[in-house]
Amino acid sequence: MLVTSGLGGRFPEGYPVAVVSSVKLDTQRAYTVIQARPTAGLQRLRYLLLLWGADRNGANPMTPEEVHRVANERLMQMMPQVLPSPDAMGPPAPVPDPATGITQPSAGQTAPVSTQPSPSGATTPPARAPGG
Numbered sequence: 001m002l003v004t005s006g007l008g009g010r011f012p013e014g015y016p017v018a019v020v021s022s023v024k025l026d027t028q029r030a031y032t033v034i035q036a037r038p039t040a041g042l043q044r045l046r047y048l049l050l051l052w053g054a055d056r057n058g059a060n061p062m063t064p065e066e067v068h069r070v071a072n073e074r075l076m077q078m079m080p081q082v083l084p085s086p087d088a089m090g091p092p093a094p095v096p097d098p099a100t101g102i103t104q105p106s107a108g109q110t111a112p113v114s115t116q117p118s119p120s121g122a123t124t125p126p127a128r129a130p131g132g
Contacts, residue, residue, distance in 0.1 A: 002036050010051060048075070 002020055006013025018036035025032050050071050 002034075 001016055002018040004011040004013060004015040004017060016039050018038050020034060020036045022035045023032060024034075048071070050067075
């Protein structure tokens with residue numbers, strides 16, 4: 001079992017993250033190659049939190065849009081079946097008005113319009129109150 005050390009201060013000590021499947025010593029390079037299977041079902045995740053260390057090379061931090069783009073690119077390289085292609089996602093869903101909760105048509109949509117003309121001069125009588 002591979003667990004967190006807690007040394008970085010981001011995760012508690014002893015949190016299980018993977019099960020070690022093989023350990024191979026590379027005596028020529030003084031390395032050990034360890035393969036591990038994540039304990040999380042990565043193919044079932046809906047959201048993923050990516051954490052990077054502090055900026056050590058003095059470059060400006062990335063904007064949220066750039067972080068989102070880079071994260072999606074890396075995720076698509078590792079697991080293209082996780083994210084649907086942009087074509088498969090379709091148009092964005094309309095957003096309800098926060099004050100009323102009523103969904104407004106998007107810019108390309110219009111409200112339905114009656115195609116039947118009303119008879120000229122015809123009016124609809126006002127609704128009567130119950131019992132009156």
